[in-house]
Amino acid sequence: MSEIVVLGLKLAFLAALWLAILFVAAAIRTDVFGRKISTAELQIADGQPTRKQLKAAQKLPKKLKITHGPQAGTTLPLGEPIIIGRADDCQLVLNDDYVSTHHARISRGGGYDIIEDLGSTNGTFVNNQRITVPTQIGTGDSVRIGQSTMLLER
Amino acid sequence: MDEVVVYRQRRGIEAVLLLLAIAVAVGGYFLIHLDIDAELPTEWPAAVVVLTTLALVAHLVIRWRIPYADPIILPCVMLLNGLGLAMIHRLDLGGNERMHSAELQLGWTAVAVAVFCAVIFALREIRTLNRFWMLLFIFGMVLLLLPLVPGLGVEKNGSQIWIRLNLGFGAYSFQPAELAKIVLTIAFAAYLAGTREALVAAGRKIMGVELPRLRDFAPLLLMWLASLAVLVFQKDLGTSLLFFGLFVVMLFVSTERLLYPILGAALFAGGAYAGFLLFTHVQTRVLAWLDPFADYDRNYQIITAQFGMAWGGSIGTGWGLGRPNLTPLAKTDFIAAAFGEELGVAGLSAIIMVYAIIVARGIRAALGSNDSFGKLLASGLSFVFAIQVFTIIAGVTRLLPLTGLTTPFMSQGGSSLVANWATVALLLIVTHHARRPQTAKPRDPVVNLASDETIELKAAA
Numbered sequence: 026m027s028e029i030v031v032l033g034l035k036l037a038f039l040a041a042l043w044l045a046i047l048f049v050a051a052a053i054r055t056d057v058f059g060r061k062i063s064t065a066e067l068q069i070a071d072g073q074p075t076r077k078q079l080k081a082a083q084k085l086p087k088k089l090k091i092t093h094g095p096q097a098g099t100t101l102p103l104g105e106p107i108i109i110g111r112a113d114d115c116q117l118v119l120n121d122d123y124v125s126t127h128h129a130r131i132s133r134g135g136g137y138d139i140i141e142d143l144g145s146t147n148g149t150f151v152n153n154q155r156i157t158v159p160t161q162i163g164t165g166d167s168v169r170i171g172q173s174t175m176l177l178e179r
Numbered sequence: 180m181d182e183v184v185v186y187r188q189r190r191g192i193e194a195v196l197l198l199l200a201i202a203v204a205v206g207g208y209f210l211i212h213l214d215i216d217a218e219l220p221t222e223w224p225a226a227v228v229v230l231t232t233l234a235l236v237a238h239l240v241i242r243w244r245i246p247y248a249d250p251i252i253l254p255c256v257m258l259l260n261g262l263g264l265a266m267i268h269r270l271d272l273g274g275n276e277r278m279h280s281a282e283l284q285l286g287w288t289a290v291a292v293a294v295f296c297a298v299i300f301a302l303r304e305i306r307t308l309n310r311f312w313m314l315l316f317i318f319g320m321v322l323l324l325l326p327l328v329p330g331l332g333v334e335k336n337g338s339q340i341w342i343r344l345n346l347g348f349g350a351y352s353f354q355p356a357e358l359a360k361i362v363l364t365i366a367f368a369a370y371l372a373g374t375r376e377a378l379v380a381a382g383r384k385i386m387g388v389e390l391p392r393l394r395d396f397a398p399l400l401l402m403w404l405a406s407l408a409v410l411v412f413q414k415d416l417g418t419s420l421l422f423f424g425l426f427v428v429m430l431f432v433s434t435e436r437l438l439y440p441i442l443g444a445a446l447f448a449g450g451a452y453a454g455f456l457l458f459t460h461v462q463t464r465v466l467a468w469l470d471p472f473a474d475y476d477r478n479y480q481i482i483t484a485q486f487g488m489a490w491g492g493s494i495g496t497g498w499g500l501g502r503p504n505l506t507p508l509a510k511t512d513f514i515a516a517a518f519g520e521e522l523g524v525a526g527l528s529a530i531i532m533v534y535a536i537i538v539a540r541g542i543r544a545a546l547g548s549n550d551s552f553g554k555l556l557a558s559g560l561s562f563v564f565a566i567q568v569f570t571i572i573a574g575v576t577r578l579l580p581l582t583g584l585t586t587p588f589m590s591q592g593g594s595s596l597v598a599n600w601a602t603v604a605l606l607l608i609v610t611h612h613a614r615r616p617q618t619a620k621p622r623d624p625v626v627n628l629a630s631d632e633t634i635e636l637k638a639a640a
Contacts, residue, residue, distance in 0.1 A: 026217050031214060038210055038498070039495075042522075052189075053540075056187075056250070
């Protein structure tokens with residue numbers, strides 16, 4: 026090959042090498058700031074595929090897990106009626122001044138779980154909405170009572 | 180509605196960059212043959228297919244198992260690995276007789292990618308390693324000191340850092356320090372993540388400097404002694420510097436105290452000077468650095484490398500048109516010199532840039548990580564990588580005395596390649612955890628003073 030071709034190929038290779046680095050730099054530049062999304066969308070984006078999550082949501086929850094609050098980590102099986110409150114005869118006793126003696130009840134019937142507020146002082150919240158009537162709940166819903174947040178899991 | 184920042188997965192851009200990296204490496208491979216024979220070799224489709232398949236496998240495993248991993252690191256690694264393969268192939272052609280070490284290296288690349296995938300499968304939940312730090316620490320130490328065992332260690336080029344295993348199908352030698360590097364980084368990260376608070380807080384003040392309690396400090400002291408043992412008994416300055424540097428940097432990152440790097444530099448300088456006085460092996464290296472031309476025969480390697488790089492100049496002689504084979508060990512220790520000769524300053528600095536990008540992405544992952552183990556692991560792995568690249572390229576270009584470390588992903592050699600791919604797998608796992616969208620914690624109603632609900636709360640009767 027003629028020398029001029031060799032020189033041309035050599036320069037072309039070095040240019041390609043640096044061009045590759047420029048492409049990488051461009052990719053890094055578009056990666057500096059993430060994208061802002063709402064927490065609601067995040068539930069879908071978080072790790073698990075959407076279809077799986079939807080399917081799971083159709084099935085009945087198996088347990089109630091306290092995710093936040095003084096007793097975080099505690100789980101309780103669902104199925105039998107559960108009364109949540111401060112009194113000793115409750116199935117789930119929450120030692121919390123913001124929880125009423127008999128605060129709320131979760132019961133199962135007709136293929137789904139229902140939570141009802143038993144006239145508590147500070148209310149029962151399902152997915153951050155205060156409930157006034159018995160409300161249907163399923164897997165993935167959150168329940169807040171006093172300082173504790175609970176999650177229904179399979 | 181609350182908003183959170185998430186990173187996109189960006190697997191598409193990774194695939195595009197991977198193809199670009201392979202294109203550049205294959206371009207180098209083609210240019211070698213065009214420059215030497217003016218035609219392409221008959222086996223080129225096989226080589227290209229194998230390399231592309233390996234990249235594809237690594238990419239798909241990332242897509243499947245750790246979809247949020249950093250998209251930049253894998254293409255950079257593939258580019259370096261491909262260029263290394265091309266240069267080894269070029270050196271195979273340049274010798275008096277045709278050699279086939281590039282084919283062997285391609286085989287090792289396949290093994291390395293397999294290990295890479297295995298690490299991603301096995302250690303995706305990397306935090307589980309946290310519990311076994313003591314075990315990992317002991318294992319790492321044993322690996323590091325293994326070449327000192329009589330009958331197992333082999334002396335090569337003045338250093339005793341290799342072990343030879345007699346397996347059924349023949350002798351196989353490897354550098355256990357390459358594996359020890361990874362194991363000890365994990366052990367340090369787990370140990371320091373647990374004790375960093377104690378290292379900063381507890382302890383007595385002596386001469387205005389707060390010293391940590393001895394029991395918090397013992398593993399670190401042990402590490403210092405081990406790196407000294409490597410220096411004294413294995414006579415390897417490079418490995419010793421690598422482990423000591425790793426240990427000092429991780430201590431500095433976890434405690435944020437400037438005392439440690441200063442103390443570490445002083446201790447190492449002392450150790451290195453003692454090594455210089457005691458060992459002729461170290462003296463040779465230092466004299467070859469200060470004045471190589473004083474003894475042409477002894478410093479032949481470093482002198483030919485210098486001549487080669489001078490000949491290469493700013494844009495190099497071109498692939499296949501230099502004479503990098505004149506330098507002994509051109510495929511391993513001096514591969515950077517071969518690049519300097521044939522691609523010039525423009526090419527060698529591009530390669531160093533790619534290394535810098537990998538390190539920068541690693542440190543970015545450390546910053547983005549939300550647990551101290553991940554932070555320490557990512558910074559440790561990137562620093563060990565940075566120290567290694569700096570030490571060997573500085574040695575080849577005569578900025579520092581030469582130390583026998585490998586150039587990651589480029590040097591010929593199986594244990595180094597496999598270990599570095601495993602390091603990258605760990606780094607990618609950390610980036611996956613760092614970049615994955617985190618579910619925002621629901622606010623604790625008692626702490627949230629802005630919310631009206633809190634004020635409504637009153638003690639139930």
